[in-house]
Amino acid sequence: MVDRRRAARAIEEFLRALGRDIEGELAGTGARVADAWADDLIEGEAIDAAAMLRKGAMEAGPFDRGLVVARDLAVTTMCPHHLLPAHGAGIVAYLPGAQVAGIGTLAHVLDALSRRLTLQERIGGQLVELLVRELGARGALCKLSLTHTCLVSRGERKSGALIETIAVAGAFAESCPARDLALAATLSGGRA
Structure with missing residues (x-):
């Protein structure tokens, strides 16, 4: 509270x-x-991201098995080291299993995980684990490309610096054709 x-x-x-x-x-x-x-x-601190994902999920149909990629999702988070914001965009990719998430739900869950005092690396890791655990996704990937104002405005003062992290879970944690497809989809095109 x-x-x-x-x-x-x-x-x-x-x-x-x-x-x-x-x-x-x-x-x-x-x-x-x-x-x-x-x-x-830090409104995300009070949100149960797993419950939000479950609520916004639906049973996967016979044609809901292909790679889902949501890109250019705006992200803002607060660095716990300096209490300064980081902002940019994220890409979420997953291979549906038993359930699929609504596209808006993916964006809301990403917001719930990022609107906290947290590290960039943790946001992506938590998101992919939720997709695998809560939805039964066969594989999940989250790429975040953020500008950290603690790196731009103080200390190193590296204007234009972009920090990128990629988190993977499920089948994407091992080298396989599905992982290659997900990486190709997230590393090409778009702004993130």
């Missing part, structure tokens, strides 16, 4: 510790920042 009042006070104290007075344009900043974090930036 988020204690918004406590978070707002902490933000104001943080600003004071940086030598700023809480007046003028900074008046009310503590509450605005607390609301932004609770309502948007």
